[in-house]
Amino acid sequence: MSLPEVVNHLRDETQRIWLDEPRDVRRLRRGELSTEAGTGGQFFSTFDAANHELRGFAEHGLPPLIACTTAGGFSLQHCVKLARLVVGRRMDFAGWIGLEEFARLATEVTEVIDEARTLDEFRTLFIAFLQYAHKLHFWTTHYFPWGVGALFPHREPAPWLERLNTLVTEGQDPPAIEKQDWRVVVARTDAAAARIWAEEPGDLHRVRTGSSVHGAGSYGQGFSTLNYIAQDMRWATDQGLPLVIRVARDDAFSLAQTCSVANLFLRRSVPFLGWLGLDEYPRLAGMTLDALGTVSEKHDVESLFVALVKYSHRFQGWAYCYFPWGAGALFRRPGVMQPEGSS
């Protein structure tokens, strides 16, 4: 297919799923997968991974990529390189966890990226792809079993906790972030990573035990908050931060372009994670981005983001460890052998 044909195909597919549930989503929510994805014969974790994957594309990966085409300072060749980092080989994983049509379309997109002759053509292709990913994400979000949240109420009884949360947090400003030299930020980030190496981060503990006071979690439950933290920290750890490190190591990008990529891809999620109840990562990420003003070469940028990804990677280990995967007991795959000893 040519680039214009892929654009039309993406638009047609978006229209097709606008009001009708996509086949892949129906199969995901029923556990009817054609692969063995889903450890232990359950499909809760698979559905969760699919929802994460789509949020990564629709909210974190593709919008900044499109923004690069209008930000100034990036050529078509830069945008193509960034696109390959954003889409990369993620479609293999997406297809395996059940997003088969999405994976096919993502493959079509990657096959025609080099056909783009102008930034306008490139942007048209990726807006069409984003619109498909965005609508597909609506469907996984709609059908995701948020009802699991009934098992994770905020510690104090709703609705007065909601009222208290509102009173405490309404009109509150996000914590101010101090500006520091990049070497100081690296040292602080390393120290923070060392602190959580063998000890659960305190902010994660508060969120997962329902005692955060930031007010996140619709209707007095904390499961969705924990879920969004896991999603967004996973995207940062597996994709956003490594993307900046790869750009920092690529001679095609200047120092200014590298800093611009870091801000475009990472800045927006920082206050959201703070509002969800995290203290340390938003502070470190904010300091890291602000410290870009103090670097003098790309290697300094790399040092900053290597330190940050070490912290987020360790954090993600804790978030993964404490995520309530046990909810999968409610979502057994039909016709799949259960592990020995399970009921």
Add this chain to the structure above:
Amino acid sequence: MAGREILMMEFPELHATLQATINRDLNPELWDAFAESLPFEGIAGHSAVSGPLITCWAPPYAIVPIKTMERIDKMPVGRVMMSGSANKIFFKYGPLTEWVDVPIVGQVEGEDLAALQRLGPVIWESIFLTKHLYHIKLSRG
């Protein structure tokens, strides 16, 4: 009044039709990009973490200047707002606490706001438990 338009919102399964007053002057380019897609039909969604906020995915993807933003926790209940690319529209129907600036385009008021506040929990239940699909038809009034 110049710049004032009416956005009609029909929820067929919930037997409700309400209206919002749009102030185009708040974000003229963003509103125009969104309004070009009217009328359209979507499915009502609800935020999973933010609290009382109805959402609807919209067809456009606009790259336009944003003129007016408000912080979601400080804006009045009933605010109509959008993503910066006009591919999502939001209706605030209760107190929110998030620290995020969002482009605004209008307001739901009076009896319409009261109706929105009755619909909100039903739509929340549709994503939390029932998985019913509630359609929403948006058009110019």
